[in-house]
Amino acid sequence: xxxxxxxxxxxxxxxxxxxxxxxxxxxxxxxxxxxxxxxxxxxxxxxxxxxxxxxxxxxxxxxxxxxxxxxxxxxxxxxxxxxxxxxxxxxxxxxxxxxxxxxxxxxxxxxxxxxxxxxxxxxxxxxxxxxxxxxxxxxxxxxxxxxxxxxxxxxxxxxxxxxxxxxxxxxxxxxxxxxxxxxxxxxxxxxxxxxxxxxxxxxxxxxxxxxxxxxxxxxxxxxxxxxxxxxxxxxxxxxxxxxxxxxxxxxxxxxxxxxxxxxxxxxxxxxxxxxxxxxxxxxxxxxxxxxxxxxxxxxxxxxxxxxxxxxxxxxxxxxx
Amino acid sequence: xxxxxxxxxxxxxxxxxxxxxxxxxxxxxxxxxxxxxxxxxxxxxxxxxxxxxxxxxxxxxxxxxxxxxxxxxxxxxxxxxxxxxxxxxxxxxxxxxxxxxxxxxxxxxxxxxxxxxxxxxxxxxxxxxxxxxxxxxxxxxxxxxxxxxxxxxxxxxxxxxxxxxxxxxxxxxxxxxxxxxxxxxxxxxxxxxxxxxxxxxxxxxxxxxxxxxxxxxxxxxxxxxxxxxxxxxxxxxxxxxxxxxxxxxxxxxxxxxxxxxxxxxxxxxxxxxxxxxxxxxxxxxxxxxxxxxxxxxxxxxxxxxxxxxxxxxxxxxxxx
Numbered sequence: 001x002x003x004x005x006x007x008x009x010x011x012x013x014x015x016x017x018x019x020x021x022x023x024x025x026x027x028x029x030x031x032x033x034x035x036x037x038x039x040x041x042x043x044x045x046x047x048x049x050x051x052x053x054x055x056x057x058x059x060x061x062x063x064x065x066x067x068x069x070x071x072x073x074x075x076x077x078x079x080x081x082x083x084x085x086x087x088x089x090x091x092x093x094x095x096x097x098x099x100x101x102x103x104x105x106x107x108x109x110x111x112x113x114x115x116x117x118x119x120x121x122x123x124x125x126x127x128x129x130x131x132x133x134x135x136x137x138x139x140x141x142x143x144x145x146x147x148x149x150x151x152x153x154x155x156x157x158x159x160x161x162x163x164x165x166x167x168x169x170x171x172x173x174x175x176x177x178x179x180x181x182x183x184x185x186x187x188x189x190x191x192x193x194x195x196x197x198x199x200x201x202x203x204x205x206x207x208x209x210x211x212x213x214x215x216x217x218x219x220x221x222x223x224x225x226x227x228x229x230x231x232x233x234x235x236x237x238x239x240x241x242x243x244x245x246x247x248x249x250x251x252x253x254x255x256x257x258x259x260x261x262x263x264x265x266x267x268x269x270x271x272x273x274x275x276x277x278x279x280x281x282x283x284x285x286x287x288x289x290x291x292x293x294x295x296x297x298x299x300x301x302x303x304x305x306x307x308x309x310x311x312x313x314x315x316x317x318x319x320x
Numbered sequence: 321x322x323x324x325x326x327x328x329x330x331x332x333x334x335x336x337x338x339x340x341x342x343x344x345x346x347x348x349x350x351x352x353x354x355x356x357x358x359x360x361x362x363x364x365x366x367x368x369x370x371x372x373x374x375x376x377x378x379x380x381x382x383x384x385x386x387x388x389x390x391x392x393x394x395x396x397x398x399x400x401x402x403x404x405x406x407x408x409x410x411x412x413x414x415x416x417x418x419x420x421x422x423x424x425x426x427x428x429x430x431x432x433x434x435x436x437x438x439x440x441x442x443x444x445x446x447x448x449x450x451x452x453x454x455x456x457x458x459x460x461x462x463x464x465x466x467x468x469x470x471x472x473x474x475x476x477x478x479x480x481x482x483x484x485x486x487x488x489x490x491x492x493x494x495x496x497x498x499x500x501x502x503x504x505x506x507x508x509x510x511x512x513x514x515x516x517x518x519x520x521x522x523x524x525x526x527x528x529x530x531x532x533x534x535x536x537x538x539x540x541x542x543x544x545x546x547x548x549x550x551x552x553x554x555x556x557x558x559x560x561x562x563x564x565x566x567x568x569x570x571x572x573x574x575x576x577x578x579x580x581x582x583x584x585x586x587x588x589x590x591x592x593x594x595x596x597x598x599x600x601x602x603x604x605x606x607x608x609x610x611x612x613x614x615x616x617x618x619x620x621x622x623x624x625x626x627x628x629x630x631x632x633x634x635x636x637x638x639x640x
Contacts, residue, residue: 017599021458021459021599024460027458119455124600125459125597125599125600125601125603126455126600126603127450127451127454127455127456130447130450130451130454130455131447131450131451131455134447134450134621134624134625135439135446135447135450135451135618135621136447136617136621137620137621137624137625138341138347138616138617138618138619138620138621138623138624139341139445139617139620139621140344262585262606265582265585277445277617278613279337279341279445279613279614279616279617280444280445280446280607280608280613280614280617280618281445281607281608281614282607282608283445283446283605283606283607283608284604284605284606284607285603285604285605285606286582286603286604286605287600287601287602287603287604288600288601288602288603293598293599293600294599294600294601296458296599297456297458297459297597297599297600298455298458298600299458300457300458300459301454301455301456301457301458301459303458304454304457304458305454305457309629
């Protein structure tokens with residue numbers, strides 16, 4: 001059988017993790033054909049320099065599955081649209097792109113007999129997209145509540161356990177690779193809202209007219225955390241979505257949770273989500289929400305599933 | 321589009337839950353064609369009596385997907401084999417059948433272009449099979465540890481919290497529908513071992529030469545529980561599987577866990593599983609492990625996935 005040819009867009013930490021995982025012998029039916037980078041001279045351990053190119057068109061047009069790990073919405077969006085229009089399957093970890101243009105992209109995929117895998121876009125290695133979309137397909141989801149941004153959770157738990165103020169905890173997060181140099185997207189709640197929109201759209205259908213409330217953690221102070229502790233509670237940055245009579249409500253905000261609450265036990269860069277289904281009751285998922293290898297493993301799981309299934313399959317019909 | 325016709329074998333608590341969930345308007349593309357029962361006169365709320373029959377052959381041969389909810393290995397095994405041989409897809413919650421004859425059945429399915437869905441066979445509504453088989457397909461699973469028998473966990477937590485002895489806690493479980501009249505399969509650890517075998521085979525491949533150790537909870541006494549509590553620990557019935565140099569080790573046994581252990585917080589009839597993957601690290605899944613609607617929702621999710629995908633798809637290739 002001819003191997004499935006991957007066109008890899010972007011080769012940063014997740015991309016390099018993907019290349020590393022794919023090097024295993026059992027994945028020999030999947031081959032990286034070309035890799036789009038901005039700077040070919042940069043060292044990327046484990047990545048064959050002969051695969052590198054700065055020509056996106058060449059990567060997209062000459063492959064079976066496009067793996068988009070550039071991030072952002074402009075170039076990434078243009079590349080993903082080009083891939084889908086020519087019927088190439090796309091696997092992406094790009095939550096901003098999906099939260100903003102998901103419906104358009106899924107329609108484009110459907111019209112061109114292509115598929116979009118996006119397990120890696122929410123909560124890294126936790127297979128939450130599959131759980132909601134397929135594991136719970138026979139159920140009706142009533143609510144979703146969780147911690148979906150590892151940076152915020154890292155900062156809050158470090159403030160709580162090390163007695164740091166916000167600025168010091170943020171610096172610690174940056175030093176340890178759990179926050180970008182510009183952490184605005186994370187600490188403002190914008191990143192969590194994007195993930196929540198993807199989960200809510202999968203669970204409840206279109207959320208165009210959702211009532212949205214977003215509050216970040218950048219104004220949290222030690223006093224708030226100490227006061228919570230004196231009440232045997234902790235502060236967590238909680239994303240939640242539920243169906244209301246008039247539509248869907250999306251909230252991202254700090255909440256004071258009793259120590260006995262399942263989300264109170266979620267520490268550092270971990271993510272956790274509680275899904276309530278009408279038939280199955282409450283389910284709790286916890287795991288590493290980000291990081292090179294967990295995210296790369298989620299990307300690879302989508303690639304393997306697409307590689308193993310004949311087209312056309314409505315992999316993600318709910319979002320179309 | 322012609323609706324997908326279901327041949328339902330067995331209409332007990334899970335079967336009736338399945339019929340109830342399927343009654344929703346959005347599932348009108350799936351239709352129950354015939355229902356095999358032992359006694360047509362029995363009342364089954366929500367089930368159209370005109371569908372009932374005592375003729376298994378009629379149910380199996382005249383449908384697209386056979387849903388096997390009889391349990392046990394003899395008749396159920398014969399029916400499932402007949403269905404697969406004629407190329408019908410099968411969805412089953414039957415862990416005993418899969419643990420004993422899984423490899424044979426998956427080979428039979430493959431040879432006849434049929435699929436087997438078995439999400440409901442382990443941990444009821446928690447979509448664990450999909451998580452391992454597909455969500456973690458790009459990773460290497462190193463170990464699985466969990467509480468996979470709700471009856472044992474209910475008994476142990478009632479002994480712990482109500483100060484009951486084993487016999488009284490078992491009676492309470494039976495009164496509340498969390499244990500069968502004959503609870504031997506559960507309290508001996510045999511049921512947990514069957515589920516563990518399915519999870520281990522999915523995660524590690526063939527476990528034929530596994531080193532197996534099984535210890536039930538039927539000899540647990542209050543003293544053991546009290547002593548653990550005095551050490552700020554709890555007793556849980558834990559199933560675990562890991563890869564060893566010589567093969568796979570499967571263990572089902574009571575363990576004393578510190579109160580801070582994630583499995584220590586699992587109470588009553590809940591199930592929880594911790595999967596450790598090389599790339600993703602530790603993931604924790606918790607939810608209702610049994611019960612009519614959670615199990616029925618898992619069955620329905622398999623039916624919907626099979627109904628939505630063209631044949632032949634190697635849904636469960638790892639097990640073949």
